Amino acid sequence: MALLEIENLTVEFATAGGQFRAVDRLSLQADAGDVLAIVGESGSGKSVAMLAMMGLLPWTATVTADRLQFDGKDLLTMSAAGRRKIIGKDISMIFQEPMSSLNPCFTIGFQLGEAMKIHLGLSREARRSRAIELLDLVGIPAPEKRIGSFPHQLSGGMNQRVMIAIAIACNPKLLVADEPTTALDVTIQAQILELLLKLQQETDMALILITHDMGVVAETAQRVSVQYAGQKVEEQPVASLFDDPRHPYTAALLAALPERAHSRQLPSIPGVVPGQFDRPDGCLFAPRCTFATNRCRTEPPERAKGDTTSALCFYPLRNGVPQGHPGKEAAE
């Protein structure tokens, strides 16, 4: 049994225009020592899925799943109080915007100490020395001084290091980093990623890295889960994903990389991710897919039971060739 097991996680938001399904039957697994990357365009439900797992979504969200287990415990049926014992301790999360994710009214030291106080019951002095130790660990110079600083007195990169320190304060078993470097400039990005990976290796925690950056994926991840419009379209080990993408969406993402290793940003594919009001009947990617057939447009592809990683496609690619495709004429 894996550390984190998510099976058919679905999240729906109650909106003015009715129910909106932001995450659609998503399954994921992560084990100690894993580095799993989740990639996908903006709006594909990457953040929402992870927030749902941690129970951090607003009340407008309805979360359902066949299984949502962490360390053998069912997060879904657990009481809110029970879940609060786990999150912040065994599961922690780093957010995209370091500047707004820290409370402007409290010192770094205070915000660092909080989780240690409630989860580990450390005394004031113990929290202080551990906070200094952590700030040192994440590479913040003069940590004794920084402990009394407010977030606005630090740069974005420094704040993100503080966020990382907060996240690892209680030695989590699973760390979710939601686009931890998007808001930072390029040189800082590399440092922060290096730091995350170093910490991951030292503590053997599981790391789920949400990113837009294919370069980051190539350099850091072991496995990659590609998400589109709330669905996982495929999951593969990183090398074979880059070698032989199975889903046309992944292939399009990779093909649009001008020079794979050099491009840092997720490339653009013509068209947009379907929203609440233009959700297709069939495959969600069909309107943008070059191989789409009538079947793709009318019938949603499904995976066999128990299969959570294969391409969610009627004609999965093999070396760029769609398997079992009826041919160009039928595609029209």
Place this chain on the structure above:
Amino acid sequence: MIAFLLRRIGLLIPTFIGVTIASFGFIRLLPGDPVLLMAGERGLTPERHEALLKQFGFDRPLWEQFLDYFFAIFQGDLGQSLVTKEPVFSEFLARFPATIELSLCAIIFAVALGIPAGMFAAVKRGSTYDHSIMGTALVGYSMPIFWWGLLLIIFFSGILKWTPVSGRISLMFFFPPVTGFMLIDSLLSGQKGAFTSAVSHLILPTVVLGTIPLAVIARQTRSAMLEVLSEDYVRTAKAKGLAPVRVIGVHALRNALIPVITTIGLQVGVLLAGAILTETIFSWPGIGKWMVDSIFRRDYPSVQGGLLLIAAIVMIVNLIVDLMYGLINPRIRHTGG
């Protein structure tokens, strides 16, 4: 911090001069003059009227009177009451504690109820609680103080006979003022029942005076809280596994308080204005009632001096609020310089 303070004090000077002019001019705009009003029903001959005006110096050109007044202020002299012949400043000081006591109780009442009510409404937004709290606040905000005061008197004093109608303490008790605050003096006097009597006299005026600030604070807290609750750092606090009490009461509240503190500071002006009506309704011997009485007597020095002192208090309180704002909001403290 020092520079910030000096700059703020510098800004007060033109305001102060403006207030001096306004307070001097306001009372003279009213028809009638002090001499006529002192003479009352008996009336007086035009010659005697002239002579008395001359005696008080009211026959001189206005600008001359104003300059006299203006320079006297800088020597710390606000003049004497035409009615009691006492210095205006000591008249003011004698009544000020009564107003302070009432205003403090009113603002404590408003804050103690308004902040929790606003927080609760925000956390339960869209619920029946939210709607009823905000509906009540709207009613409280639109209630004319006079009418509201009379309504409470009729109900609690008239029908239920729970509270006294007027004054600061029952006539049964007498002791010399020590601090001027009836709650403290009544305790110090050691007389049995004095404190309870003082409290029961305070309740209705406090509620009447505190109602508008209460409504304003509740509404402001709710909207500040709603804004803050959707901030990223609130999600971070939740992600640490903190209990909702701590997330809302520490992380969100501290940020939501920043605009609320400003609102509370602005209520000081509202309170002093409200005190004029409240003190009149409840015969509360504070500066509000004194101002009204002085206006009716056309006691020029008392009115202009009193208005000036009230304005000075409002300005000082606003300055204090600005400083507190810096304390509670670290971004201002360190960047404002």
